[in-house]
Amino acid sequence: MDKHCLQACTQGSAELSLKVAPTQTAKGLVHRYVTYVLQNGRAGTASTKTRAEVRGGGAKPFQQKKTGNARAGSRRTPLKPGGGVIFGPKPRDWSIKMNKKERRLALSTALQSASDCITIIEDVGEKLATPKTKELMGAMQRWGVSPTEKALLILDRPNTQVELAGRNVAKLHINTADTLEVFRILNADRILIERSALGYIHDFYGMASEPAAEEPVAEESAATEAAPTPEAAVTAEAAADAPAEAGAEGAESPVEAQS
Template identity: 55%
Template sequence: MAARTSFVGKPLACAGRVGPRATQVACRSVTRAQVAEVAVLNETGEKTGTKQLDLKFAGESSKGLVHRYVVHVLRNQRQGTSSTLTRGEVRGGGRKPYQQKGTGNARRGSRRSPLIPGGGAIFGPKPKDWSSKMNKKERRLALSSALVNAADAIQVVPDLDGKFGDMKTKSVVSALQSFGCGEDEKVLLITKDQENEGLYLGGRNIPKLTFNVMNNIHIYDLLNADRILMEESVVPYVQETFGA
């Protein structure tokens, strides 16, 4: 399998400009169509042909755009609910703990001091909103560019509806092996919906298998996968949504 370029941690490739504004300018100026050829497999895992996806591609600015989308998704996943009590919020401490002089100890005016166990926290975390904004067109272009880059790892497989009625992990593992997925490979399976209960219940115990629905493809799962399996009914939606 051909090696894929990692978009995570890459700087924005734009002539002398950085930041979201530069990415927006680049998106408007260098967006073009890119043909991605993906392999088509039958139920036994044999390659029966290829399909071409005519997708939007951000050109040289795709690395910075995809990286910013990954940061946007990961920031929005953070809850930001960590909280500590400051000196003024700790309960008690109204009484002086011991007399000012004669004990040999440091002078104390309250038990709520951060220097005493059980006291307040100094510069501790407080609830914070980590979310960031990104335009819908930019998000869609970033995901489309990531699909173009991952074309070598994408394989189109027949729809898996009704094929896992036993709801057993063994059946799902056998199907993945027939499609050429190794035990150490991280696999992303993109389905048309979540109604295939047998597939989801049978595959949830597989550590390196991730499920995505076609209308909610996760950019991080897409970049993190070694092999991407896409149901045949998902291809028209991808072409219509991300097509040039």
């Protein structure tokens, strides 16, 4: 990934090394996370009335026989206009669950897969003095972003100047490094990341984000030293039996002398 300043001058390159899912499960993991985000965003407030809830329809519209019509017991039958709805939606909870570690791994996998369209830029908030859309659009074109492309700008922290300058750009979305959205990452044609935001992403989603478990080497060595070996145990038993045998022989000698 190339680094660019606000005036489109190239300042070097950067490496994006994030923790990603295995190749066999990466696509399914990201798909489950997108489904999780979209489904949990549903309000679940859609509601329709059944024939029991709709107003009216208490009296029988006409007699059962002698009219030539099909028999009817209510004007609010689902077969007539203004009637109830058969198997219509009711308020419900659409939310599903997904483990936090899975969500984090899916997001880092999606971001790593988009590394070819990522450009590292200097901190825009420090260089953008006034919230002008024209100035921000000019900088984006110098960074190689076409007006027809969908762009995602990732800031280190919320910046009012940048948000005001970019809110009138139809195909530009602005996020901070701690509020990334997997759907916007996958939907973007170009991703612009501030240099300071890249450091946060590496710390949070990088390979070294999870500390390795420390092995109790010292405790194991101490336990090994404290545990007696089989040879030492046999030697200790022999040393314990030797004084007992010597005491038995000493006790028998006075008896023999008396006899």
